[in-house]
Amino acid sequence: MKIALIGYGKMGQAIEAIATAKGHEVVHRIDLNTQHLLEKEHLGQADVAIEFTTPETAYSNILKCFAANVPVVVGTTGWLDKLPDIKARCLEQHQGFLYASNFSIGVNIFFEINKRLAELMATQPQYDLQMEEIHHTQKKDAPSGTAITLAEQILEKVNRKTGWVNQESSQPQELSIISRRINPAPGTHTVHYTSAIDDITITHTAHSREGFAAGAVIAAEWLNGKKGIFTMKDVLDL
Numbered sequence: 001m002k003i004a005l006i007g008y009g010k011m012g013q014a015i016e017a018i019a020t021a022k023g024h025e026v027v028h029r030i031d032l033n034t035q036h037l038l039e040k041e042h043l044g045q046a047d048v049a050i051e052f053t054t055p056e057t058a059y060s061n062i063l064k065c066f067a068a069n070v071p072v073v074v075g076t077t078g079w080l081d082k083l084p085d086i087k088a089r090c091l092e093q094h095q096g097f098l099y100a101s102n103f104s105i106g107v108n109i110f111f112e113i114n115k116r117l118a119e120l121m122a123t124q125p126q127y128d129l130q131m132e133e134i135h136h137t138q139k140k141d142a143p144s145g146t147a148i149t150l151a152e153q154i155l156e157k158v159n160r161k162t163g164w165v166n167q168e169s170s171q172p173q174e175l176s177i178i179s180r181r182i183n184p185a186p187g188t189h190t191v192h193y194t195s196a197i198d199d200i201t202i203t204h205t206a207h208s209r210e211g212f213a214a215g216a217v218i219a220a221e222w223l224n225g226k227k228g229i230f231t232m233k234d235v236l237d238l
């Protein structure tokens with residue numbers, strides 16, 4: 001499979017190592033200095049694009065992939081206000097688009113555990129809850145995309161929480177997400193339920209970026225040749 005890497009930073013380089021070890025060919029490595037490679041004549045040489053850039057640049061990069069008729073796997077976080085627009089354009093233009101706030105298989109299993117735990121806690125108001133995410137200091141967005149996914153899953157089930165805030169909160173209806181930036185943390189996410197009697201805590205800790213990169217390559221293999229809007233849940237059939 002011919003892959004265009006849009007973003008050649010920490011994730012782009014980790015993805016290249018895994019993709020080439022699996023026999024795929026990276027045909028373009030696109031960063032701020034090689035923006036001309038986003039034009040259709042170059043990008044169109046790839047079977048699939050994998051986009052890990054910045055919250056400010058993901059939207060226009062995705063549109064460039066649509067214009068070049070190349071399915072795109074997107075891992076960039078912090079741009080989700082534009083997701084409805086991207087989904088509408090994807091369908092209008094008959095393109096392939098797959099977004100996940102976290103590509104690691106472990107986190108996608110963790111998402112399923114989080115949903116089930118929230119379902120059980122929905123009828124147990126004696127438990128309060130709080131979330132925490134820890135990442136390296138170069139991370140641009142807070143809370144992390146993964147933390148937002150976890151919070152949205154909880155809010156869908158636990159009606160005593162009406163929204164999340166990215167700070168400590170004394171308002172019982174607010175789901176507090178604490179963000180910590182500590183090197184070299186690749187990504188730790190925790191959901192704590194606490195009561196006077198006991199606590200239940202679930203945590204996923206990434207030991208490196210390998211899980212995110214391996215998942216993104218699996219997603220690209222799966223998306224190759226497909227049209228439509230997908231997530232990692234479709235890839236893993238969860």
Ligand SMILES: NC(=O)C1=CN([C@@H]2O[C@H](COP(=O)(O)OP(=O)(O)OC[C@H]3O[C@@H](n4cnc5c(N)ncnc54)[C@H](OP(=O)(O)O)[C@@H]3O)[C@@H](O)[C@H]2O)C=CC1
Pocket residue numbers: 006007008009010011012030031032033052053054055057061074075076077078100101102103104212
């Ligand atoms: N979904 C998931 O599983 C994961 C998501 N992420 C997310 O992926 C994103 C990238 O993370 P990471 O690799 O650590 O970040 P880095 O800062 O290491 O890399 C970002 C890269 O994007 C490049 N870039 C910036 N603007 C553009 C543009 N307009 N077009 C193409 N490339 C551009 C930068 O180029 P230059 O060096 O020239 O500035 C750099 O190479 C973040 O949003 C992060 O949250 C991270 C890990 C896992």
Ligand SMILES: O=C(O)C1=N[C@H](C(=O)O)C[C@H](O)C1
Pocket residue numbers: 077101102135139140143144145146147186187188212
């Ligand atoms: O920026 C990162 O590094 C990560 N970003 C993703 C997020 O925002 O959830 C996924 C992972 O936690 C690493």
